[in-house]
Amino acid sequence: MKTSMKLSLAAAAVTLALAGCGTTSEKEGGGAPVESRESPSTGVTRVEAGGVQSGKLPAVLTDPNSILSKRSIYFDLDRYDVSEQYRGLINAHAKFLVENRQFKILIQGNTDERGSREYNLSLGQKRADAVKQMMVLLGVREDQIESVSLGEEKPKAEGHDEEAWAENRRADILYLGEF
């Protein structure tokens, strides 16, 4: 697996693999944002990552009145079993993905900040996998879903209290174009 290829190329390859088609627009910060690599001085403007837009998605995925706009599944401390209250949300996304096979999703698992970073990375993976497995059982194809973990590294809530921790024990569903 060891290659010397530039990480930006690796990033592009991952993006294309996830896309399954060549239509991915250059997402902001999608390449390897490693500052130690100097940009060639050919008049290219440096772009800061962040604020990814999901303008191309159908309204049913983003309309606040649609259940498909709900993308987060929350978990208890140390746990990765999906609680009953998220069954409807997961069913709805699974149904959409079965009916729209060209759509692909990334499920990102997250944890609160407490404890081992590496254990939390695995815990976040378990959370993402739990959601993925439910969807696969509901007929979504494996190649429509990638589950990954961000562990405790990308907290949505920056606080250090129970409220923030609960917000960060979470798996998020992102449709292609949103990640």
Added chain:
Amino acid sequence: MPLKNMNLPNTRRFAPRLLLSLLLWGASLAQAQLSIQITGAGANQIPVAIADFGGDPGTSRSLTSVVRGDLERSGLFKLVDPHGAVLTETSPIDYPSWKSLGADALAAGSLGTSADGRMEARFRLYDVNRQTQLGGAAYLTGVPQLRAAGHRIADYIYEKLTGERGIFSTRIAYVVKSGSRYVLWIADSDGQNAHEALVSREPIISPAWSPDGSRLAYVSFENRKPIIIVHSLASGKRDVLANFKGSNSAPAWAPDGQRLAVVLTKDGSSQIYLINASGGAAQRLTSSAGIDTEPQFSPDGAYVYFTSNRGGSPQIYRVPSSGGNVERITFEGNYNVTPRPSPDGKSLAFIARHEGRFQLSIMDLASRQVQIISDSYKDESPSFAPNGRMIVMATEVGGRGVLSAVSADGRIKQRLSVTAGDVREPAWGPFSK
């Protein structure tokens, strides 16, 4: 060597919170420079005097201040004020007067010019009580390498007086997060001479030194998911070691540097695999339905310690590195993670959760007795110094990430922090060649 409580009026008193001066190498570097606070000391400190060395006074002072700083920071020595005495390695030693100052050992030396015209740091170490020479050495150096020469002299003195190898010439890797900027730093073990190895807008975690100290393996999120990179420090060359489907994390080098244990989720849950440092396929080592992570080789390479929740809660286990029966190591409590075998293989450092506090603990592997050795509550990522004396770890003070170094007996404590940003993910490098 007897320890005397001297009451000399001019003896320099070392404040319990000693802040080593920062080298101001430009604003960004200064901001990221680690400063070290000593918050505890050894029970039996050896009183040692480092005389002012001969040669150019300014340069000599720089050299001796490195030696003194190293020895003092170790917590094992009490520095005796030489009262401005300049002694070279050839000066006659007035043993009785050093004895009256309370010194058990004395070092003297000079910065001179070697036969080929280079700067040379020479010194001798004396046993004041026995009135004998303990040894001496000469190191070729130069102004830019003066700190390195000082660390080598301190290592020599440390080893002669304690019987164990010094770690002043070793390096520490750590990550500083400032806003959304992540920097992997490499610094000398005293926090000085820090260099940026990698700057990224995405998290960097789990740096692990190759046994020869030339490369670091780490986990980078720069591809929007965790992948494992092997980074050659001198050249800056970076190779992707593992970028399989799912998450790739927790790299740990085998003692021979030929293989790494890694955690992959390509076949489902987080499991431990072995992979050649030069690439190739990943060979699965553990098999459970739950989480297996944080692999770490025993120093003899025979076992891989790891964290698993196969028993219902995260606990520490070990498996022969050639595969085989898994043995559970921790039983107390319901959260024991991040196993780190000591360099002599006799004990195991790990993080235990007690009533919501995450604390550095040490198990004696023969008796399986566990001792909590920190008084902080958010301890993470412990890493042994190569001589096993100290453990550096990440913890939190006042809501900010800092590094804390604690002796394996819990007595000596140092805190390493930067003025701007959270410091985390320390990894103590191997002995320098």
